[in-house]
Amino acid sequence: xxxxxxIHGPNLNLLGTREVDIYGKTTIKDINKSLEKTAKxxxxxxxxxxxxxxxxxxxxxxxxxxxxxxILINPAAYTHTSVAIRDAVSAIDIPTVEVHLSNIYAxxxxxxxxxxxxxxxxxxxxxxxxxxxxxxxxxxxxxxxKNKK
Ligand code: DQA
Numbered sequence: 650x651x652x653x654x655x656i657h658g659p660n661l662n663l664l665g666t667r668e669v670d671i672y673g674k675t676t677i678k679d680i681n682k683s684l685e686k687t688a689k690x691x692x693x694x695x696x697x698x699x700x701x702x703x704x705x706x707x708x709x710x711x712x713x714x715x716x717x718x719x720i721l722i723n724p725a726a727y728t729h730t731s732v733a734i735r736d737a738v739s740a741i742d743i744p745t746v747e748v749h750l751s752n753i754y755a756x757x758x759x760x761x762x763x764x765x766x767x768x769x770x771x772x773x774x775x776x777x778x779x780x781x782x783x784x785x786x787x788x789x790x791x792x793x794x795k796n797k798k
């Protein structure tokens with residue numbers, strides 16, 4: 650069975666109460682439940698992690714080689730700052746899909762740049778919980794050789 654690593658970055662554990670005007674009331678538990686439901690339908694296995702620590706994200710990505718077929722990641726604020734996460738994505742030969750709940754291009758200018766996106770297979774931004782579901786489906790397509798990077 651295909652295995653996909655899902656990584657939620659910093660502050661996403663606070664979803665549901667965090668800036669609800671931007672992120673809505675969806676919690677990380679809701680997202681994970683929807684992801685697991687879709688994974689079951691698509692016959693793939695997920696491992697889901699959340700961490701607030703950049704180095705931990707780097708280690709999770711580096712450790713994915715040989716264990717996972719794709720990575721689905723919301724790098725959260727590290728999207729805009731982390732050369733280390735980008736380099737980790739570039740270092741592994743596993744399709745990586747970047748997702749964001751909000752449309753980062755419709756927000757403050759500092760959010761318009763993703764350091765991760767050029768190393769990723771693609772990015773989905775702005776569809777709330779659906780960004781994750783679309784991202785999971787894109788990751789599965791990428792594994793199967795469509796849109797592979
Ligand atoms: C986010 C967008 C980032 O700019 C922000 O720092 C987040 C969440 C999103 O999912 O919309 O923490 O990645």
